[in-house]
Amino acid sequence: AGTGLGSSNGAQGTVEKKSPSELTIGVAISTTNNPYFVAMDQAIKAMAKKNGTKVIIADAQNDSSTQLNDIQNFVSQKVDGILVNPVDSDSIVPAIKSANTAGIPVIAMDRGSNGGTVLSTVASDNVKAGQMAAQAILDAYGKGAKVIELSGTPGASATIDRGNGFNAEAKKLGLDILSSQSANFDRTTALNTTQNMLQSNSGVQAIFSQNDEMALGAVKAVQAAGGKIGIFGIDGESETHTAIEQGTVTATIAQQPGKIGEMALQAMYDHFNKKTVKKSIDSPIYLVKKDNVKQYMW
Amino acid sequence: MKTVSNFLNRFTSLTTLAALAVLMVLITVMNPSFLTTNNLLNLLLQVTANGFIAFGMTFVILTGGIDLSVGAILALSSALSAGMIGAGMPLPLAVLMCVVIGAGLGAINGFFIAYGKMAPFIVTLATQMIFRGLTLVFTNGNPITKGMDGFFLAYIGQGYLFGIPFPFILMIIAFVALYVLLHKTAFGKSVYALGGNEKAAYIAGVQSNRVKVAIYTISGLMSAIAGLVITSRLSSATPQAGNGYEMFAIAAVVLGGTSLMGGKGRMSGTIIGALIIGVLNNGLNIIGVSTFWQQVVEGAVIIVAVLVDVIRNKRSLQS
Amino acid sequence: MKTVSNFLNRFTSLTTLAALAVLMVLITVMNPSFLTTNNLLNLLLQVTANGFIAFGMTFVILTGGIDLSVGAILALSSALSAGMIGAGMPLPLAVLMCVVIGAGLGAINGFFIAYGKMAPFIVTLATQMIFRGLTLVFTNGNPITKGMDGFFLAYIGQGYLFGIPFPFILMIIAFVALYVLLHKTAFGKSVYALGGNEKAAYIAGVQSNRVKVAIYTISGLMSAIAGLVITSRLSSATPQAGNGYEMFAIAAVVLGGTSLMGGKGRMSGTIIGALIIGVLNNGLNIIGVSTFWQQVVEGAVIIVAVLVDVIRNKRSLQS
Amino acid sequence: MKIELKNISKAFGVNQVLKDISLTVNSGEVHALMGENGAGKSTLMNILTGLFPASGGKIFIDGEERTFQNPREAELFGISFIHQEMNSWPELTVMENLFLGREIKKNGLLNNKEMRKQSRAAFNELGVNIPLNVEIGTLSVGQQQMIEIAKSFLSNLQILIMDEPTSALTERETSKLFEVIQHLKKRGVGIIYISHRMEEIFKLSDVVTVMRDGKVIDTKPTKDTNVNELVKKMVGREITDYYPHKNTPVGDVTFEVSHLESATNKFHDISFSVKSGEILAFSGLMGSGRTEVMRAVFGIDKPKSGVIKLHGKPIRIRKPLDAIRHGIGFLTENRKDEGLILDFSIRENVTLPSTRNFVKNLFFNTKMAMLFVRDLIQRLTIRSTGTEQIVGNLSGGNQQKVVLAKWVGISPKVLILDEPTRGVDVGSKREIYELMNELAGKGVPIIMVSSDLPEVLGVSDRIIVMHEGRIAGEILGKDANQEKIMQLATLGE
Numbered sequence A: 001a002g003t004g005l006g007s008s009n010g011a012q013g014t015v016e017k018k019s020p021s022e023l024t025i026g027v028a029i030s031t032t033n034n035p036y037f038v039a040m041d042q043a044i045k046a047m048a049k050k051n052g053t054k055v056i057i058a059d060a061q062n063d064s065s066t067q068l069n070d071i072q073n074f075v076s077q078k079v080d081g082i083l084v085n086p087v088d089s090d091s092i093v094p095a096i097k098s099a100n101t102a103g104i105p106v107i108a109m110d111r112g113s114n115g116g117t118v119l120s121t122v123a124s125d126n127v128k129a130g131q132m133a134a135q136a137i138l139d140a141y142g143k144g145a146k147v148i149e150l151s152g153t154p155g156a157s158a159t160i161d162r163g164n165g166f167n168a169e170a171k172k173l174g175l176d177i178l179s180s181q182s183a184n185f186d187r188t189t190a191l192n193t194t195q196n197m198l199q200s201n202s203g204v205q206a207i208f209s210q211n212d213e214m215a216l217g218a219v220k221a222v223q224a225a226g227g228k229i230g231i232f233g234i235d236g237e238s239e240t241h242t243a244i245e246q247g248t249v250t251a252t253i254a255q256q257p258g259k260i261g262e263m264a265l266q267a268m269y270d271h272f273n274k275k276t277v278k279k280s281i282d283s284p285i286y287l288v289k290k291d292n293v294k295q296y297m298w
Numbered sequence B, C: 001m002k003t004v005s006n007f008l009n010r011f012t013s014l015t016t017l018a019a020l021a022v023l024m025v026l027i028t029v030m031n032p033s034f035l036t037t038n039n040l041l042n043l044l045l046q047v048t049a050n051g052f053i054a055f056g057m058t059f060v061i062l063t064g065g066i067d068l069s070v071g072a073i074l075a076l077s078s079a080l081s082a083g084m085i086g087a088g089m090p091l092p093l094a095v096l097m098c099v100v101i102g103a104g105l106g107a108i109n110g111f112f113i114a115y116g117k118m119a120p121f122i123v124t125l126a127t128q129m130i131f132r133g134l135t136l137v138f139t140n141g142n143p144i145t146k147g148m149d150g151f152f153l154a155y156i157g158q159g160y161l162f163g164i165p166f167p168f169i170l171m172i173i174a175f176v177a178l179y180v181l182l183h184k185t186a187f188g189k190s191v192y193a194l195g196g197n198e199k200a201a202y203i204a205g206v207q208s209n210r211v212k213v214a215i216y217t218i219s220g221l222m223s224a225i226a227g228l229v230i231t232s233r234l235s236s237a238t239p240q241a242g243n244g245y246e247m248f249a250i251a252a253v254v255l256g257g258t259s260l261m262g263g264k265g266r267m268s269g270t271i272i273g274a275l276i277i278g279v280l281n282n283g284l285n286i287i288g289v290s291t292f293w294q295q296v297v298e299g300a301v302i303i304v305a306v307l308v309d310v311i312r313n314k315r316s317l318q319s
Numbered sequence D: 001m002k003i004e005l006k007n008i009s010k011a012f013g014v015n016q017v018l019k020d021i022s023l024t025v026n027s028g029e030v031h032a033l034m035g036e037n038g039a040g041k042s043t044l045m046n047i048l049t050g051l052f053p054a055s056g057g058k059i060f061i062d063g064e065e066r067t068f069q070n071p072r073e074a075e076l077f078g079i080s081f082i083h084q085e086m087n088s089w090p091e092l093t094v095m096e097n098l099f100l101g102r103e104i105k106k107n108g109l110l111n112n113k114e115m116r117k118q119s120r121a122a123f124n125e126l127g128v129n130i131p132l133n134v135e136i137g138t139l140s141v142g143q144q145q146m147i148e149i150a151k152s153f154l155s156n157l158q159i160l161i162m163d164e165p166t167s168a169l170t171e172r173e174t175s176k177l178f179e180v181i182q183h184l185k186k187r188g189v190g191i192i193y194i195s196h197r198m199e200e201i202f203k204l205s206d207v208v209t210v211m212r213d214g215k216v217i218d219t220k221p222t223k224d225t226n227v228n229e230l231v232k233k234m235v236g237r238e239i240t241d242y243y244p245h246k247n248t249p250v251g252d253v254t255f256e257v258s259h260l261e262s263a264t265n266k267f268h269d270i271s272f273s274v275k276s277g278e279i280l281a282f283s284g285l286m287g288s289g290r291t292e293v294m295r296a297v298f299g300i301d302k303p304k305s306g307v308i309k310l311h312g313k314p315i316r317i318r319k320p321l322d323a324i325r326h327g328i329g330f331l332t333e334n335r336k337d338e339g340l341i342l343d344f345s346i347r348e349n350v351t352l353p354s355t356r357n358f359v360k361n362l363f364f365n366t367k368m369a370m371l372f373v374r375d376l377i378q379r380l381t382i383r384s385t386g387t388e389q390i391v392g393n394l395s396g397g398n399q400q401k402v403v404l405a406k407w408v409g410i411s412p413k414v415l416i417l418d419e420p421t422r423g424v425d426v427g428s429k430r431e432i433y434e435l436m437n438e439l440a441g442k443g444v445p446i447i448m449v450s451s452d453l454p455e456v457l458g459v460s461d462r463i464i465v466m467h468e469g470r471i472a473g474e475i476l477g478k479d480a481n482q483e484k485i486m487q488l489a490t491l492g493e
């Protein structure tokens, strides 16, 4: 939802031209507790280093109000631009607005903002990722396939979006979702939770895991149980690629966190080079299976 | 000079104040932009949520208790009142409801602890799970944003009065009120008495159960106010709000010189403790310490600050 | 019958055992697949990590202390030893190193608490941050998997002996060893004495500082063993491993009837406490309670179990 | 006010501690309550003031039946109880302690001015001068006791119960207290006075009630009885000599302390030695530094300098365990804080310093410990339900005996006793002295710090008197008398 406040950044023409080496960019990451964001963070750092850009990275540890603080700190330090990976798309709005008021351009990464004005949103579509996973399961196991779902941290936007996308699509496609339990995006938790779910649900054919960390935990549970169950993740961690090669994971919907970061930083460079920046930059997501596993890597 | 230091010493622990000053100087040296008006105002704003909670926590810890459920109370009271706003309740009423709900949840803790004679740690650990779970159930895991941008609510967390962030002014008001309650009333004395020697307190006629219910109620109430500020700042109530805040509040209280054994400590120390934590969070960002190292530095500062305090107290005992 | 109940009562709190039984019956009624051999074996396996940590935590809590850093110690010792494995260290040596590192990190806690005379809560809160931060620094935030599938390591968490999960057997061995240490040796007596009255214990010749260092070392060591089991089960060391485990361990200890004030409690209670938490986690999954409600139910069960124990103790005092 | 207790009984579990007690206390009289340790004196008073409920019986006040729900209620009614164990907050100030639970308010806030005024008035009445804004933990035990007493003056006092109020007071404070009691009596206040000190009973009381085994044995006007009769009624048998004769000879010097210097300025240049089989008393005014010396010797506090020798060889004592390993035992004066783990059983407390003696093949042998402790319980006549009774549930005097048992239990080579008979009844005192003699007979040197002059004179071979942190002089037991000791203790002040 757009708001009336957004006009403050409409002054693209008045932007002072600056080269990458003259820029200081604040990067607000939702959490570095996950290889996914670590990859994003590192790609940004590497690219900034190469171009002589100064970056300040803040980790909100998944707390919206910490993230608001982080961004306000960036504003008071008068950074040139802000890259933000929101903890969630609703509660990030005031932070975006405060950057807007200060005339600092903001680019959203991985997750969008439901208000304020961002120069651009570089994201892969989480709802779509869920839908793709449902499709992949249908392709592998057909209509009526028996599936259990490992969901992420309750209340996290990725959990909500992927869950919504997956469940709606699964219903449409006629998959049989036996049960859904949270494993907090965490590998160890997923191992135990999967074991327990396999215990109470018989005939499970596939597991949809809302991220790769949990998928890798599920692998261990399936191995211990000794059956043959398809495992579908989201993220595309390199470890998952190996697992797909080995056949322990069936497929993952790969995002490219590093790419997202690089594309966002590039967009910021472009902005300060007085080029037009697209309102929405789609970071493509790919279905990675055994046959194309060499193709996409973080 | 002597009298100033005497006054300060009576007002709060000088070590804590010194730690805060040293920290601020160090950070400024590393990045002068720390010491701009703008950043200091941000800092004040950022300290408020933890400040409110830590004030309530001071009462709890003074009685020898602990409240691990503050973050969950913050989330549940925010979510429920946000839901009411969404359902059309007038903002002032909803704000009042939020505070009432927070106090009520705190009272539940106090009730179990006082009348159930259960350890505060375990009661509030359990209610932390219960309240957080209920928040998720109520919000269905989604942030609530409907109707959250009315002026009345917005002002609580985003307003400025005489150029000072309104929530900070609110925090100072809460501080003064609780300071008076703790240090100038009979209730305050009974809080200390309970933490110092519960049996003696009973013999002296302190109504320990009532006092316990009251202090956990205060803690819940303060958490709800912190929730209001956060909800207002974010224009949304998120189900994960306040996660882990109990630890920051406890750290602020302990850094402020209040003993976890109860019976010893001061409100004024807590405000300095909260400022230390705020300065750390803000400053480490500003000087660009990498995120992984930030935790390490924060932990180390806490240890050093408390250690220095222990040594100083020992020395002052001997002299 | 009488003697059996007498024996059990001496061995552990009957209430806790009853709570466990009731819970198991309820879950079985709701979903009979809970009571299959297969699931019970899973359950045993799932209990081990928390079991190890809770055993160490029992010593800590008996002295009136607390260890919030267990999860971070688990992660750091796992990560460092996984790094060594990746660098080519032979598995048995790396496993030994893991345990040594865990013990060493625990000793650091103990050192600050004993010789620094600092509150255990604050020391271990700070080292939690430090150890977790160092884990992230060392792993760069990524899981370590290189060389983690050697048989020796794999067996620790995944092996079976006589059809029973090997880690469970390991846990029983640790239990027996620590049980004997706590209940049958002079060291054990001094752990209790320290929790009962530190001053009196010191004057009676208890070397309080050494005992403290020892118990936090034990706690660190047990955390490292838990880490080994987890690393082995996952064939990888993740930087977030053990996050929040301190709370489960503390809950297990308290459910097992050990007082957070120190001086009172038993190892055997802890194992039941850990089983209760394991059964809850496993059972709520199996009967398909929604994710949001799971926390609510767990919190409620903890409250009820502790409350029943308080009431029972009160009753037995009066009779 | 007239209090009548009628047929009061009380049981803790199966332990019947009060049996059909009836007692009447009138205003304006001092009613002494005597009885062996564990006879039930404190329990009876706790029931009267609403701390515990009675199992049976009734309480009448001015003819009306009344049961207090809690101590505060009793106090509001005019009945104050100064407990045997102090109930205070060391970290709070004198004034905060005085007014806890009864603060004076003005518009909801504390009225410090009024409270200060009343505190000063109470202190004036007691004749003490204690600053109001210091933490009471920094004050001497005697001063703290005076504050407890001052507290009761702040309410509408009609009946004042004192449970061994003088056990921690100096001579001067004690005589001050007696003046206050006379004054209160004149004001019409009734006083219940519990003490094990005979001379106090005869100096103060109008009526005396003797209890034994939870029963009232007799109530009599004090003037109609005498010490021997009271003792006989309490103990159930005649006691002829209160200080049993010690007939073992003194041997060679075994334990020496030279030039011990306090790190915190509490004592200076302390040198003394004890011979085997000798009982050496340390006398002096309270606060003269005796306890501090012994704490330093035992390794609790670190001295600045000094040498300690055992059998002529210097030994290093840096912590209590070092002392214990050398066979030194130290009964501390504060049993609640330093002597006991109140939540633990008698067995656990007694065996704590001697744990190692019960370790066989690495393991602690509980059976052996039980037998050992059972033996000590009998020897010291500790009134209890057995080795497993929780120490916190014992009477004050019996707790004291447990602390003694703890140190006797290490089979000490040197025994230091700080106020060993504090709160102990006459009969038990005699048993303690006999035990000291027995140990001395085996060659154990005993150092006894005591503020009880008759005791010092009665049992010691030699007496060292301290004054303001220094040794003021030394007297042989056979040459000593009260005057000589007091003169050294005050250095003629």
Ligand SMILES: Nc1ncnc2c1ncn2[C@@H]1O[C@H](COP(=O)(O)OP(=O)(O)OP(=O)(O)O)[C@@H](O)[C@H]1O
Pocket (backbone or CB within 6 Å): D012, D015, D017, D035, D036, D037, D038, D039, D040, D041, D042, D043, D044, D084, D383, D384, D392, D393, D394, D395, D396, D397, D398, D423, D425
């Ligand atoms: N809370 C309690 N639980 C169980 N037994 C108790 C409790 N309090 C006291 N007793 C028992 O009651 C008896 C009487 O104790 P009380 O303290 O009244 O004795 P006392 O006459 O005051 O002795 P002393 O002179 O040693 O102070 C003792 O046997 C004691 O063990």
Ligand SMILES: Nc1ncnc2c1ncn2[C@@H]1O[C@H](COP(=O)(O)OP(=O)(O)OP(=O)(O)O)[C@@H](O)[C@H]1O
Pocket (backbone or CB within 6 Å): D138, D139, D140, D141, D266, D284, D285, D286, D287, D288, D289, D290, D291, D292, D293, D333, D449, D451
């Ligand atoms: N001048 C003083 N002011 C306040 N407290 C004191 C003073 N002197 C001693 N004390 C305290 O009083 C207690 C007893 O004093 P100390 O050990 O020095 O004397 P003592 O001769 O053993 O007397 P007591 O008969 O009380 O044991 C100690 O805890 C000590 O800290």
Ligand SMILES: O[C@@H]1[C@H](O)[C@H](O)CO[C@H]1O
Pocket (backbone or CB within 6 Å): A034, A036, A110, A158, A185, A210, A211, A212, A213, A234, A235
């Ligand atoms: O997109 C990210 C990743 O998938 C991660 O695994 C969990 O958080 C989500 O937001």
Ligand SMILES: [Mg+2]
Pocket (backbone or CB within 6 Å): D041, D042, D043, D084, D163, D395, D396, D397
């Ligand atoms: Mg008594």
Ligand SMILES: [Mg+2]
Pocket (backbone or CB within 6 Å): D290, D291, D292, D333, D418, D449
């Ligand atoms: Mg003394």
